[in-house]
Amino acid sequence: MFPNLSEKTATAELAAITPLFCSGSAKYVSKAEDAQWVKRQDLLSQVGLLPTGRDPKSYYTNDFLPPASAMCACK
Numbered sequence: 001m002f003p004n005l006s007e008k009t010a011t012a013e014l015a016a017i018t019p020l021f022c023s024g025s026a027k028y029v030s031k032a033e034d035a036q037w038v039k040r041q042d043l044l045s046q047v048g049l050l051p052t053g054r055d056p057k058s059y060y061t062n063d064f065l066p067p068a069s070a071m072c073a074c075k
Contacts, residue, residue, distance in 0.1 A: 041054065
């Protein structure tokens with residue numbers, strides 16, 4: 001998709017964004033957690049981007065993720 005991107009740059013970019021995947025006490029890279037989504041929903045509801053009172057699971061699914069044993073754990 002990005003033929004001019006070097007491996008060095010791509011590796012550096014991934015290293016820079018990986019902490020974002022593990023923010024908010026996430027246990028695994030890219031795995032959504034209900035508690036995190038409740039906070040996101042509250043914040044986004046305050047600014048009118050999401051309705052209040054919906055089940056957080058209505059916004060995401062982890063059904064397509066590998067088992068926890070195969071996922072990258074957050075440090």
